[in-house]
Amino acid sequence: MQRITGHRPKMWGANLIGFDTYHYKYDSGREGDSFVVGLSPRKAKLVIYINPGFQPYQSLMDQLGRHKSSVSCLYINKLEDIDLAVLETLISQAYKDMKVKYPDQ
Secondary structure: OHHHHOOOEEEEOOOEEEEEEEEEEOOOOOEEEEEEEEEEEOOOOEEEEEOOOOHHHHHHHHHHEOOEEOOOEEEEOOHHHEOHHHHHHHHHHHHHHHHHHOOOO
16 A cells, blocks of 8 residues: 555554545535545454445456455455455555545645
8 A cells, every 4th residue: 555655654543554645525514634545454354445435446346356345445354365466456546536536635
């Protein structure tokens, strides 16, 4: 992630590692800062955060290997379960898409 983003890792709370930042503002007026891509090495699974969600990347998700996902969280039991080249492409594309959506960050 550091190589893809060009940013050093930063801790976000106790167990989130993020790369690069962006500022969001919702129509409701709520706003804040978050990382563009990140991960959390949890005991049960590795969680990778893909902030645009997975809908735009369905073809990559189909090639990824054994995983589960929610809105923007990718859950991996073991790195051996997935295709690391596909994961790298997924992270890279999601990062580029976030930089298009939030260009002035």
